[in-house]
Amino acid sequence: MIFNMEYETMPREALEAIQLRRLQTTVERVYANVPFFREKFQQAKVSPADIRSLDDLRRLPFCTKMDLRDNYPYGMFAVPMDLVVRIHASSGTTGKPTAVGHTARDIQTWAHLMARSLVAGGANRGDIIHNAFGYGLFTGGLGVHYGAEALGASVIPVSGGNTKRQAIIMKDFGPTIITGTPSYCLHLAEVAEELGVSFKDLKFRYGIFGAEPWSETMRAEIERKLNLIAVDIYGLSEVMGPGVAVECHEAKKGLHIWEDNFIAEIVDPVTLEPVPYGTTGELVFTTLTREAFPLVRYRTRDITALNPEPCICGRTHIRMNRITGRSDDMLIIRGVNIFPSQIESVLLDIEGIAPHYQLVVDRKDSLDVLTVLVEVNEKLFSDEVKGLQAMEKRISKNIKDLFGISAAVKLVEPKQIARSEGKAIRVVDNRKI
Numbered sequence: 001m002i003f004n005m006e007y008e009t010m011p012r013e014a015l016e017a018i019q020l021r022r023l024q025t026t027v028e029r030v031y032a033n034v035p036f037f038r039e040k041f042q043q044a045k046v047s048p049a050d051i052r053s054l055d056d057l058r059r060l061p062f063c064t065k066m067d068l069r070d071n072y073p074y075g076m077f078a079v080p081m082d083l084v085v086r087i088h089a090s091s092g093t094t095g096k097p098t099a100v101g102h103t104a105r106d107i108q109t110w111a112h113l114m115a116r117s118l119v120a121g122g123a124n125r126g127d128i129i130h131n132a133f134g135y136g137l138f139t140g141g142l143g144v145h146y147g148a149e150a151l152g153a154s155v156i157p158v159s160g161g162n163t164k165r166q167a168i169i170m171k172d173f174g175p176t177i178i179t180g181t182p183s184y185c186l187h188l189a190e191v192a193e194e195l196g197v198s199f200k201d202l203k204f205r206y207g208i209f210g211a212e213p214w215s216e217t218m219r220a221e222i223e224r225k226l227n228l229i230a231v232d233i234y235g236l237s238e239v240m241g242p243g244v245a246v247e248c249h250e251a252k253k254g255l256h257i258w259e260d261n262f263i264a265e266i267v268d269p270v271t272l273e274p275v276p277y278g279t280t281g282e283l284v285f286t287t288l289t290r291e292a293f294p295l296v297r298y299r300t301r302d303i304t305a306l307n308p309e310p311c312i313c314g315r316t317h318i319r320m321n322r323i324t325g326r327s328d329d330m331l332i333i334r335g336v337n338i339f340p341s342q343i344e345s346v347l348l349d350i351e352g353i354a355p356h357y358q359l360v361v362d363r364k365d366s367l368d369v370l371t372v373l374v375e376v377n378e379k380l381f382s383d384e385v386k387g388l389q390a391m392e393k394r395i396s397k398n399i400k401d402l403f404g405i406s407a408a409v410k411l412v413e414p415k416q417i418a419r420s421e422g423k424a425i426r427v428v429d430n431r432k433i
């Protein structure tokens with residue numbers, strides 16, 4: 001089934017005509033209402049009147065997460081606060097996260113795009129959706145929730161965590177669709193098995209997973225363990241939340257980007273020049289319908305390639321490959337986005353800690369485990385064991401308070417962490433996904 005036949009299967013020409021009209025409106029809106037964009041456009045010597053074709057998009061400057069942080073919290077909003085009905089924030093950031101606002105119409109558009117995405121992923125009216133994405137500032141839980149309601153499916157707002165209870169709910173409530181991060185849902189499957197709840201006896205047909213990188217190998221494992229068909233959903237809070245792009249269950253080969261709402265470009269992360277279809281580079285989005293938080297040429301740092309080939313599902317919207325990495329050092333640990341520099345700021349607040357640290361990430365029982373190795377100075381290291389343990393606990397607590405995730409902290413002797421000739425190796429990611 002296709003949720004919005006007219007728009008999802010629109011011929012390219014008509015789709016591009018809509019894109020141009022909406023791009024012009026967006027550019028006018030940000031120029032009039034967001035000083036940041038007005039100044040950037042003026043520096044680049046472009047004005048809204050210069051945008052006469054989709055190719056003119058390339059004349060506009062890029063924006064980055066740093067720009068959003070600089071204008072924190074509401075500097076990038078394009079509407080007065082009395083029109084903002086919801087505020088989300090990007091997860092796991094210290095001090096200055098990114099705040100993103102939505103008008104009532106933004107929420108409606110998002111719910112609509114999520115409904116499209118759920119249907120593309122195999123859901124329908126009458127389905128019962130076990131939504132294991134976290135509810136809160138993170139957009140996953142509420143994004144899926146509103147989409148499920150717009151579709152007319154029944155949604156169980158179970159959120160993340162409390163895994164044993166989830167297993168019981170899955171058995172008793174008979175959900176037919178599961179949504180969540182792929183790693184958490186695999187973990188959930190393992191816990192359920194331990195409790196004697198077998199996915200073979202459950203009613204799941206499809207699982208719609210995202211918010212973190214995963215692979216074809218993981219898809220095969222999830223499909224086998226959870227006994228369902230698994231599809232990939234993508235999004236980011238700055239641009240909307242989940243539902244920017246999704247795989248169709250018919251092809252399971254690349255994620256359709258809802259192009260009537262977003263223009264996607266792939267650029268070389270170094271030269272920032274657009275690259276041809278099929279070439280891997282950094283994904284850049286321009287929003288076309290966002291009212292409260294429109295973005296022009298936002299660099300996502302996600303690495304992928306675009307595929308314009310027609311799809312067997314009949315949707316005409318371009319597909320992007322699975323995200324294969326990032327052009328920065330952001331890590332996603334249990335769905336929480338973390339930059340090594342943010343851990344660094346926790347460490348440097350503490351006396352006696354040398355500026356050498358390393359984040360080691362492993363995956364145990366399908367869950368990410370973060371270990372933070374931290375060098376201490378000679379003086380501190382000669383302290384009693386009790387003092388060192390107390391410090392490990394303190395750092396671990398600070399990380400938990402700031403990011404909401406548990407990390408094992410290990411203090412090590414001076415000069416224990418390997419020095420590199422070039423950039424320090426801050427992250428050792430042992431996860432095989």
Ligand code: DLL
Pocket residue numbers: 090091133138139140141209210211212213214232233234235236237238241242243300302323326332337
């Ligand atoms: O993760 C929104 C979302 C929720 C997407 C639920 C899908 C499902 P943020 O917390 O802002 O938003 O994180 C966005 O997560 O730039 C990617 O690096 C990564 N990401 C999201 N989806 C995928 C995916 C949500 N399917 C950042 N595959 C993005 C790989 C993903 N990475």
